[in-house]
Amino acid sequence: VGHAVLAINGAEVNGRFTADGKDVLEFLANPANYPVSIRFGRHRLSSNEKLMLASMFHSLFAIGSQLSPEVGSSGIEMLETDTFKLHCFQTLTGIKFMVLADPRQTGIDALLRKIYEIYSDFALKNPFYSLEMPIRCELFDQNLKLALEVAEKAGPFGPGS
Amino acid sequence: MSRSPGRKQENHKISRELFVLTYGALVAQLCKEYEKDEDVNACLDRMGYSIGIRLIDDFLARSAVKKCRSYSETADIIAQVAFKMYLGVTPSVSCSSATGNEFSLILDKNPLVDFVEELPAERASLCYCNLLCGVIRGALEMVHLAAEVTFLQDRLKGDAVTEIGITFLRKPEDRKQRR
Numbered sequence: 001v002g003h004a005v006l007a008i009n010g011a012e013v014n015g016r017f018t019a020d021g022k023d024v025l026e027f028l029a030n031p032a033n034y035p036v037s038i039r040f041g042r043h044r045l046s047s048n049e050k051l052m053l054a055s056m057f058h059s060l061f062a063i064g065s066q067l068s069p070e071v072g073s074s075g076i077e078m079l080e081t082d083t084f085k086l087h088c089f090q091t092l093t094g095i096k097f098m099v100l101a102d103p104r105q106t107g108i109d110a111l112l113r114k115i116y117e118i119y120s121d122f123a124l125k126n127p128f129y130s131l132e133m134p135i136r137c138e139l140f141d142q143n144l145k146l147a148l149e150v151a152e153k154a155g156p157f158g159p160g161s
Numbered sequence: 162m163s164r165s166p167g168r169k170q171e172n173h174k175i176s177r178e179l180f181v182l183t184y185g186a187l188v189a190q191l192c193k194e195y196e197k198d199e200d201v202n203a204c205l206d207r208m209g210y211s212i213g214i215r216l217i218d219d220f221l222a223r224s225a226v227k228k229c230r231s232y233s234e235t236a237d238i239i240a241q242v243a244f245k246m247y248l249g250v251t252p253s254v255s256c257s258s259a260t261g262n263e264f265s266l267i268l269d270k271n272p273l274v275d276f277v278e279e280l281p282a283e284r285a286s287l288c289y290c291n292l293l294c295g296v297i298r299g300a301l302e303m304v305h306l307a308a309e310v311t312f313l314q315d316r317l318k319g320d321a322v323t324e325i326g327i328t329f330l331r332k333p334e335d336r337k338q339r340r
Contacts, residue, residue, distance in 0.1 A: 092221055092228055093303045113222070120218040131214065 007039040047134075054098070061088065061096065087112060095119070111151040118143045177272060184273050188289060198286040205288070209295020210302075217300035220246065232329045235306065236264040239297065239327070248272055252325070262329040265313065267322050280317050288312045290323075297327065307331055 005013050005024060016024050027033055045053070057076075065075040079086040080103065087099045089112035097112050097119070122140035123129050129137055187208075191201045220226075224242050229235040233256060240254045244266075252266040273290050280287055288294070294310040301308045307330040314320035 091218065093218055094305070095218070113225075116218070116222045120215075120222045124215040124218055 005038055005040060009037055057086075057088070057098065058096065061090070089113070089116070091116060105151075107151055107154045111147065114147045114151075115144065118147060181273060181275050184292070185276065187292075188287075192284060192287070198284055198288075201284075202286075202288045202291045205291035206295040206298070209292035209297075210299035211295075212292070213296040213299020213301075214303050216247075216296060217303045220300065221304075232262050232264070232306075235301075235329075236266070236327060240266050243300075257326070264327045264329075266325040266327065268325065269322075271316075271323055274317060274323075277317060279319070285318070288315065289317055290315075294325065297325070301327075301329075 007013055008018060008024065008027065011018050013024055018024060018027070028036065028038075061075045065073045068075075075090055076088055078088070083103070084100050085103045085105070085108075087101065087108045089097045089109075091097075097115050099108055099112060099115075101108055118140060119135075122137050122143055123135045124131075126137050126139075129135065188201070188205070191204050195201045195204065220243055224246060226238055226242060229238060233254075236254050236256075240252045245251050249272065250268065250270050252268045255265050255267070257263045257265050271290065273293070277289065280289065288311075291312065294312065298308055298310045301310075309326075309328045309330065311326055312324070313326040314322055314324040316323045
């Protein structure tokens with residue numbers, strides 16, 4: 001049904017194995033290990049999958065702006081489904097920030113603008129970050145995490161991703 | 162300069178003198194490394210460009226300006242918002258062509274040359290503040306506006322005022338769908 005095992009008894013699971021190399025199915029088959037607590041959830045996307053989805057969305061965004069009956073449309077700002085809302089903010093420089101959140105989550109607009117500030121501070125002002133490359137800046141990740149936590153607390157339900 | 166509420170109040174202001182000295186040291190070093198003024202000017206322009214392409218997002222994120230609908234609006238924003246935000250001065254803007262794509266920014270005060278009176282004789286065609294031209298050019302390019310930015314007049318060279326000329330190179334109608 002699209003869900004995968006994320007953790008067993010608190011320890012994170014990667015595919016079929018736990019962090020210390022135990023085979024998950026074997027562990028679950030052995031009654032001596034019961035009771036056991038299992039956390040299920042949606043699979044985290046790999047970097048490749050993220051790139052692929054982002055480039056598909058980029059094309060949809062461009063098509064959306066062209067098809068729009070309004071002249072100078074700002075493109076797709078929000079995509080709403082039953083289970084999540086995808087918010088997109090495009091800067092005047094053409095960078096798109098996308099946030100996937102629970103449909104009931106509020107304050108995403110403010111979050112997107114905050115992320116823009118964080119990007120302009122900790123990615124762009126880092127002289128070792130090259131434009132258009134994946135962002136591997138410690139400070140960027142830290143501040144992004146903080147901003148997400150603030151946004152989650154503010155909204156009635158979490159989490160964003 | 163407005164900051165969003167969540168931001169920590171970090172008032173770590175760096176001294177203006179340090180900034181001006183740093184810029185001066187940069188230009189002095191370039192003069193040592195390059196004999197020709199044109200080379201120094203080109204180098205300053207390149208450095209300014211790489212600052213501009215990054216600075217633009219900082220500017221847009223903090224000033225929340227909306228998309229400009231004309232070159233004239235763009236020139237006004239550069240003078241009244243950007244220069245004010247980053248250098249604390251507000252040059253005056255004038256349109257210098259009938260076609261509406263050439264503008265001049267007249268700088269009354271220029272913090273970068275606070276401590277410089279005039280150029281030495283052997284550096285007569287040095288554009289001391291050419292970094293600024295590169296910054297403007299780079300920033301405009303990132304919002305898909307190609308422009309040529311140069312110093313038209315320079316007090317350091319004996320002119321009456323310091324004037325930066327911005328020439329926008331493409332008509333707004335020609336602008337392609339942004340990426």
